[in-house]
Amino acid sequence: MANRRSATRVPAQLYGRPRADYTMAATRALFGAWMPVWERFLRYDTREQASTTVDVEVSARTPVSADATVIELLLRPAGGTPLPTWAPGAHIRILLPSGRIREYSLCGRPADDGEYRIAVRRISEAGGSAEVHDLQVGDVVRITHPLNAFPLAMPGHGSAAARLHFIAGGIGITPILPMIETAEAFGVPWSLTYLGRSTDSLAYLERLAGLNPEGRNRIDIRTDDVAGIPTATGLIEAIGDDAAVYFCGPPSLTDGLLAALRTAEHCAEVHFERFGLPTPAGREFEVSIAGRNTLTVAHDESMLTALLRAAPAATYSCRQGFCGTCKVRVLDGEVEHADSVLTDHERQQGFMLPCVSRAADDSLTIDL
Numbered sequence: 001m002a003n004r005r006s007a008t009r010v011p012a013q014l015y016g017r018p019r020a021d022y023t024m025a026a027t028r029a030l031f032g033a034w035m036p037v038w039e040r041f042l043r044y045d046t047r048e049q050a051s052t053t054v055d056v057e058v059s060a061r062t063p064v065s066a067d068a069t070v071i072e073l074l075l076r077p078a079g080g081t082p083l084p085t086w087a088p089g090a091h092i093r094i095l096l097p098s099g100r101i102r103e104y105s106l107c108g109r110p111a112d113d114g115e116y117r118i119a120v121r122r123i124s125e126a127g128g129s130a131e132v133h134d135l136q137v138g139d140v141v142r143i144t145h146p147l148n149a150f151p152l153a154m155p156g157h158g159s160a161a162a163r164l165h166f167i168a169g170g171i172g173i174t175p176i177l178p179m180i181e182t183a184e185a186f187g188v189p190w191s192l193t194y195l196g197r198s199t200d201s202l203a204y205l206e207r208l209a210g211l212n213p214e215g216r217n218r219i220d221i222r223t224d225d226v227a228g229i230p231t232a233t234g235l236i237e238a239i240g241d242d243a244a245v246y247f248c249g250p251p252s253l254t255d256g257l258l259a260a261l262r263t264a265e266h267c268a269e270v271h272f273e274r275f276g277l278p279t280p281a282g283r284e285f286e287v288s289i290a291g292r293n294t295l296t297v298a299h300d301e302s303m304l305t306a307l308l309r310a311a312p313a314a315t316y317s318c319r320q321g322f323c324g325t326c327k328v329r330v331l332d333g334e335v336e337h338a339d340s341v342l343t344d345h346e347r348q349q350g351f352m353l354p355c356v357s358r359a360a361d362d363s364l365t366i367d368l
Contacts, residue, residue: 052145053095053313054081056116058135064119064207066200070171071133072107075116078140086110088178089150089273092118094132095142101308102128105175105248105273106146107204110182116143119203121171144313149323150273152179153244155188161244161268163189167235167257169249170196173203175273176248184211191243193220195230195253232260236267244269274320282336285359289368290331303354303364311368321356328354333364 060074077083091105108117120132135141153159164183168176173194183190196202202221212219222230235257239245245267247257254274261270287303288294289310297306304326307314316326321339330350339353352366 053142054083054145055079055140055142056083058137058139058141059115061135061137065121065203066205067198069201070119070121070203072117072119072203073132073135075118075141075143076114083114083116084145085113086116086146087148088152088182089175090146090148091150091175092116092146093144094118095144095312096128096131097141098131099309099312100128100131101312102132104132107174107177110178119171119174121203149325150175150246150248150271152182152246153269153271154183154186155244159244159269162242163191163240163244165239165243165245165267166190166192167245167247167249167253168192168194169247169253170201171203172248172250172253172273172275174248176246177204177207179246180208180211191218191220193222193235195249196221196223198223198225232256236260239267241267243267244271246271248273248275250275282358285361286363287359288363288365290365292368297358302356303358307354307368314368316355319355321353324353326353326355327351329367331365331367334360335364336360 055078056075057078058073059076060072062072062074064070064072086106087110089105091103093101093103095101104118104120106116107119108115120129122133123129155161155163164179166176166180176192180190180192192208194202194208199205199221202223205221208219236245245261247254251274254272258270258272261267282299284299285297286294287297287306289307293310295306295310297303302319304314304316304319307328308316314326319326321341324339324341327342327346328351330352335347335352336358337347337352338356338358342351342353354366
């Protein structure tokens with residue numbers, strides 16, 4: 001599903017001179033009692049969670065966009081196994097009957113124990129999204145425990161910002177929704193810019209309307225058929241330097257926003273999630289897994305994709321070469337490194353990130 005990364009720029013003096021404020025004191029006390037629990041949800045071992053799976057049953061399937069291209073699936077545990085807790089920004093992997101593995105953000109409410117909700121846009125008549133759309137009530141699928149590389153840092157507790165601004169492109173609304181509802185529940189100022197091709201294609205408009213009563217004007221919906229294609233400059237010009245910005249969408253959106261934010265001091269913090277990632281391409285090569293089997297990595301797929309066919313529980317997260325979760329050791333062969341996280345020492349020790357790096361020659365042998 002996604003690439004998750006955050007960068008932080010903190011102004012020298014964000015809050016000004018401190019003064020007594022009884023309302024804020026009460027709010028801090030509430031956060032102080034609640035945040036240790038919140039942080040416990042965020043701090044879990046990615047590798048341990050990724051290797052753990054549970055069977056869930058599709059309990060309901062509901063269209064959540066007017067054109068019915070986006071459906072929400074309600075997933076509940078099959079066989080009584082409890083579902084792990086999660087925090088906004090988390091996603092799960094679904095192991096589909098065909099063998100495909102797909103990632104989807106959890107878009108329900110973390111407090112809803114015993115169920116997960118995901119929303120999926122059908123993008124073709126075949127492939128993973130179509131297979132998810134074809135799931136029916138009563139079907140059982142296997143999912144991983146939640147992973148979270150796009151966590152929400154609340155102002156005053158992990159964030160130096162005073163408010164939150166969200167930008168969602170299309171189905172990128174799914175990780176953003178729980179963040180907005182959490183901010184609303186704790187009285188944190190927030191705003192949202194929601195982008196899409198048309199109003200009919202946008203998911204969860206009714207749910208958002210409940211968070212934006214008349215007169216609040218916190219949600220700005222911009223569709224291509226009415227407002228035209230948005231520009232990155234236009235999206236960030238009114239954010240303000242006291243806001244933490246969270247955005248999620250396709251590379252065309254996220255890459256443009258990142259480029260614009262690097263050259264302009266428009267906000268206090270930047271956090272993002274990208275989906276629909278380009279596939280790292282190159283020539284075909286063979287990868288041998290020590291003690292197991294040999295796989296062919298096609299010229300138009302990543303080595304990680306090939307590895308997941310043989311080992312669906314292999315750990316990974318960002319798929320863009322900066323989180324380091326999918327790191328493996330190379331026992332034989334030369335690597336063409338394309339990551340942005342491994343040190344020279346790690347590369348000399350034989351480590352590589354198969355999500356973006358490939359064999360420099362015809363073959364590699366790795367220890368998975």
